[in-house]
Amino acid sequence: MSPYILFVMLTSLGLGTTLTFTSSHWLLAWMGLEINTLAIIPLMTNKHHPRAVEAATKYFLTQAAAAAILLFASIYNAWYSGQWFIQDMSSPVSTLMTLAIAIKLGIAPMHFWLPEVMQGISINTGLILVTWQKLAPLALLMQISHNIKPELLIILGLMSTIIGGWGGLNQTQIRKIMAYSSIAHLGWIISILHFMPALAMVNLFIYLIMTITMFMTFNLLNSPTINTLAVNWSKSPILAATSALALLSLGGLPPLSGFMPKWLIIQELTNQELAPTATLLALSALLSLFFYLRLSYSLSLTIMPNTHPQTLNWNMKITTPLPLSLMMMMTLTMLPITPTIISLF
Amino acid sequence: MFCVKNARLHPRTIWHFTSYGVLPIRCYRRPGVPPDNTPPWKKIDFNFSKGVQGIKKHFGLLKKEMFERFEGPQGRPMREIMLEQTRVVWEFRNQESLEQWVVSSDEEMGGKSKIYLRLSRNNQTALLYGNMCTEVPKDGETRYSGYCTLRSKQLLGAFNVKTHHDWSNFNTLYLRIRGDGRPWMMNIATETYFQHQKNDMYNYFLYTRGGPYWQDVKIPFSKFFLTSRGRIQDDQHPLWLDKINTLGFTLGDKADGPFHLEIDCIGVCNDRAHTEEFAYEKYKKNP
Numbered sequence: 001m002s003p004y005i006l007f008v009m010l011t012s013l014g015l016g017t018t019l020t021f022t023s024s025h026w027l028l029a030w031m032g033l034e035i036n037t038l039a040i041i042p043l044m045t046n047k048h049h050p051r052a053v054e055a056a057t058k059y060f061l062t063q064a065a066a067a068a069i070l071l072f073a074s075i076y077n078a079w080y081s082g083q084w085f086i087q088d089m090s091s092p093v094s095t096l097m098t099l100a101i102a103i104k105l106g107i108a109p110m111h112f113w114l115p116e117v118m119q120g121i122s123i124n125t126g127l128i129l130v131t132w133q134k135l136a137p138l139a140l141l142m143q144i145s146h147n148i149k150p151e152l153l154i155i156l157g158l159m160s161t162i163i164g165g166w167g168g169l170n171q172t173q174i175r176k177i178m179a180y181s182s183i184a185h186l187g188w189i190i191s192i193l194h195f196m197p198a199l200a201m202v203n204l205f206i207y208l209i210m211t212i213t214m215f216m217t218f219n220l221l222n223s224p225t226i227n228t229l230a231v232n233w234s235k236s237p238i239l240a241a242t243s244a245l246a247l248l249s250l251g252g253l254p255p256l257s258g259f260m261p262k263w264l265i266i267q268e269l270t271n272q273e274l275a276p277t278a279t280l281l282a283l284s285a286l287l288s289l290f291f292y293l294r295l296s297y298s299l300s301l302t303i304m305p306n307t308h309p310q311t312l313n314w315n316m317k318i319t320t321p322l323p324l325s326l327m328m329m330m331t332l333t334m335l336p337i338t339p340t341i342i343s344l345f
Numbered sequence: 346m347f348c349v350k351n352a353r354l355h356p357r358t359i360w361h362f363t364s365y366g367v368l369p370i371r372c373y374r375r376p377g378v379p380p381d382n383t384p385p386w387k388k389i390d391f392n393f394s395k396g397v398q399g400i401k402k403h404f405g406l407l408k409k410e411m412f413e414r415f416e417g418p419q420g421r422p423m424r425e426i427m428l429e430q431t432r433v434v435w436e437f438r439n440q441e442s443l444e445q446w447v448v449s450s451d452e453e454m455g456g457k458s459k460i461y462l463r464l465s466r467n468n469q470t471a472l473l474y475g476n477m478c479t480e481v482p483k484d485g486e487t488r489y490s491g492y493c494t495l496r497s498k499q500l501l502g503a504f505n506v507k508t509h510h511d512w513s514n515f516n517t518l519y520l521r522i523r524g525d526g527r528p529w530m531m532n533i534a535t536e537t538y539f540q541h542q543k544n545d546m547y548n549y550f551l552y553t554r555g556g557p558y559w560q561d562v563k564i565p566f567s568k569f570f571l572t573s574r575g576r577i578q579d580d581q582h583p584l585w586l587d588k589i590n591t592l593g594f595t596l597g598d599k600a601d602g603p604f605h606l607e608i609d610c611i612g613v614c615n616d617r618a619h620t621e622e623f624a625y626e627k628y629k630k631n632p
Binding site: 047048049050051053054057058119166169170171172173224225226227230294297298302304 | 414415418419423426427429511513514537538539542545580582583585587
């Protein structure tokens with residue numbers, strides 16, 4: 001893509017999210033979401049492959065439908081309460097708004113578009129899709145979270161974690177696995193949203209760091225399936241070693257950073273007398289952990305025994321970009337500074 | 346604008362809304378054959394025991410699909426998927442294996458080619474044989490004739506949900522065949538989303554050498570080029586292997602006469618020495 005066009009698209013993406021963040025009027029927030037949707041479509045169809053076009057079409061249709069529902073709900077809210085202020089939601093359409101935002105985020109049971117869309121696009125665009133595109137809808141959800149029925153959020157959260165874990169078990173394509181991982185993590189985020197939005201933001205922050213790390217790793221290793229991951233130990237042994245730990249961090253194992261949000265969420269849910277919910281969330285995290293372990297098994301814990309005529313790359317200089325190193329450090333070592341992280345939000 | 350009044354249309358024509366107007370979509374009807382006016386409810390076979398069998402089969406498949414993911418992706422353990430370098434996809438050892446294939450020729454449009462598929466001696470291989478005839482049917486519409494094809498059926502899961510072959514671990518198609526020297530064309534059809542892509546197919550040539558010796562043919566998937574309804578497309582892209590629907594063999598070499606193709610097995614393998622990603626369109630488009 002021409003650098004000028006790429007610049008325009010990326011700034012539009014930034015503009016859309018910033019617009020939604022800074023707006024207190026529903027229409028302006030909706031506009032920001034629409035700008036985001038439209039700006040990422042050319043990035044998705046950069047390579048003229050039918051699967052990319054299919055992914056872009058599916059993305060556009062679902063996001064447009066969600067935006068239409070959100071617009072309808074906000075107009076109804078304006079008609080009902082006489083004002084457009086986002087935080088003053090006092091109408092019966094809060095459920096509809098939540099569902100519209102859930103479609104935008106890819107929360108179960110409105111998650112069906114996410115794996116297919118992720119599979120069709122390049123890994124860098126997929127990174128933007130699961131990180132940047134989640135920010136604006138989550139910002140809106142946080143602002144209306146005190147008006148949404150907590151049962152709805154808990155049910156959506158539980159369904160997302162279970163379906164995210166269950167769906168990822170059957171996949172061999174990396175991008176689809178990361179899509180289901182995104183669904184599961186968003187489930188954790190929204191399950192605590194009503195009770196402690198700050199904790200949801202902590203979870204989002206840690207999730208973004210871990211996901212960016214993994215996507216940058218997969219981009220560097222250029223491996224679309226689990227099998228192709230297995231030959232990467234010779235390309236970059238350090239990345240093979242640290243990625244295994246990063247995957248375990250995604251799975252939520254102590255003493256890595258990924259444990260922090262899960263621990264705090266379970267603690268908060270227990271304080272709110274929702275111990276069965278916390279138990280179910282923790283158990284469904286095991287399903288996700290299983291496929292992360294599978295990825296780390298093929299990436300780091302095994303050396304492919306197949307002989308092949310190609311000589312092994314032993315002196316390949318693979319320069320790890322600085323952002324990846326930073327993100328990897330943050331993914332692995334932020335648990336001891338949990339109080340600092342909490343105080344930031 | 347298509348004029349509806351003057352056309353003789355089937356009462357249950359499906360209407361296709363386009364920017365040019367409303368056009369009918371018709372299934373192919375061979376010229377000279379009267380239209381099939383049987384109502385759809387007459388075509389269903391209302392049989393209770395068949396229904397019960399169908400319920401058992403589909404629920405069994407659903408249960409299998411639900412629990413096989415605990416074993417591993419697609420029901421196979423992880424170790425098997427990681428170590429897999431070859432997979433035999435179709436093997437012709439019994440009559441059921443022939444049920445997975447469909448033969449077709451230009452007889453459906455009025456031509457005179459014949460094609461048959463049967464198990465060969467000792468039930469070890471499949472024999473595709475017939476007679477090619479390029480005589481054009483005299484219906485005033487058709488200009489060319491003479492093709493024979495063998496195509497695999499679409500994989501179906503529980504409740505006849507379309508499932509696909511996932512060959513993403515592999516990069517080469519392997520065939521063990523014994524032909525008679527005629528050139529065939531391999532067709533791979535993948536899952537598409539848009540209706541205008543429904544005839545998209547990836548093709549490559551299969552040259553048989555004849556003779557009593559078996560021929561091992563290895564065609565890398567990077568060599569397959571995109572065609573649609575037989576026309577090579579300008580905008581080429583590599584074949585994605587994660588959703589393959591069907592594999593087919595086509596004979597259309599404009600030579601009248603009998604043909605034989607004996608197929609022992611069809612498989613896929615991972616040739617690690619093959620590093621080419623795509624054989625065509627290597628230049629950068631729109632630089």
